Amino acid sequence: MGLLVVGSIALDDIETPLNKVENVLGGSSTYITLAASYFTSPIELIGVVGNDFCKDHIKILENHGIGLTGLQIKTDGKTFHYGCKYGEDCNERETIFTDLNVFENFDPIIPEKFRKSSFVLLGNIAPELQLNVLSQLDSPKLVVCDTMNLWINIARKALIETVEKVDVLVVNDSEAKILSEKDNLFSAAKALQEMGPKIVIIKKGEHGAILFMGEDIFCVPAYPLESIADPTGAGDAFIGGFTGYLHKTKDLSFANIKRAVVYGTVMASFNVQSFSTVGIENLKQIDIDKRYNEFIKMTQFD
């Protein structure tokens, strides 16, 4: 079975201190599926777009072999439109507007043939939608779940219910602390593991990520970059590369999940080097292999 990905699809307006773009391809599942497509297939995308979602965007997804059977195209509305602005510090993102449009009434319907999917990735959408998706599935083997501070704040109960049902939870450091109500990252991870997921991954932006699996811990730095064009989608590219690699290898050992974290880190690094999804649209296998090997050199010792 393929890798099933549910998440948002958006058109983004992004402003950084150096550049500004409008109506570019965005949304959690877009970054996720593109990043995952370098590792595995088939990938099935469940999402919704409006009448303004152009053919070129569809083509980008199709060119990466992403299955769009589960993509709903609503002709009576517009695509989710999101605007944000970054300060000098890439970690500071200000939301300028959030026009949900057709995403407001998104009903994620999993086509019958995908309900037995064994690998499922719940991108960052409302936890009620994530629960809705899970209720349609027939005992998936691995459910990976992303979320964000918004849902922790406004939909805590549903989010906790979701977290109880997933195998891998991916959050950033501040989200880990507010969701677990712990001050320390390691205590937070333990508390989150106790809520359900065997595996918790805490992303720390430019400082890398920490994998918690049972009692084991694995720390990776971010791939060093001299400049970042656009941090949007970094976490999605991470989770896409991570899950794509696991779906390809079907090996859920600690040793292999470590490798998946490194592939996720590599994909996030490509993503932030360009605006929108451009950084992960035209990679070659050799680019990914090369960066993975550089990552080995900069983290491994004997």
Added chain:
Amino acid sequence: MGLLVVGSIALDDIETPLNKVENVLGGSSTYITLAASYFTSPIELIGVVGNDFCKDHIKILENHGIGLTGLQIKTDGKTFHYGCKYGEDCNERETIFTDLNVFENFDPIIPEKFRKSSFVLLGNIAPELQLNVLSQLDSPKLVVCDTMNLWINIARKALIETVEKVDVLVVNDSEAKILSEKDNLFSAAKALQEMGPKIVIIKKGEHGAILFMGEDIFCVPAYPLESIADPTGAGDAFIGGFTGYLHKTKDLSFANIKRAVVYGTVMASFNVQSFSTVGIENLKQIDIDKRYNEFIKMTQFD
């Protein structure tokens, strides 16, 4: 020849949200020599203390085999006394007082027999004093230098002159940026390397450290701790473990310098688990080996 260490020796008053201690052993060269003593000997300490520096403190240093021939004991004054307070965030340190006392007129005299030392560690003291020390030495093989934002701000010219003459510069991330006048850590490291040192190590506190050696980069996370008792001296313990290991092995290859960075990280982690130097006073080789091996497990993949 032994490892020559020059730096401050202090009595510290330290307050954290959970505890408060007064007149405890402190100063850069104290942490450095204690940390280094687990790896190598002889270690020769050059420093100055006053008439209030008690025998128990001397004994701690002697018990670690630290040579005190170069320790000046001034009977007409008091030891450098430093007071600081930490906020909830360990990274926020507020200096409460700095009574230089006998340290104000410290004239670091290197005894004749140590002037041919091949491994020299310049702990965090005024760059004029570091230059003074270097002028007394006969072509050392490896000079490792620490500094702090105070010297970058008030003694920039002398510091740059020092940096030109050293092989390894160790600074934290904000110091790297202000000294190099670059915003990005990687650009900052390159600029610092161009100033003189072949090797630059940038410490990132709880986020670990990055080693830059020629074109090569090596990133390590900090050792994960659920709580930190007292961050004072973490950077000194790091540089002590790092240089102690290099002095023991005499191998300046990239592969071995990576190992030294890991040993530095391990020593810093022990240090912050207790107040003052307590965390690095009574370690056993097996404690260090065990943590080094845990570090391998949490950072290495294949």
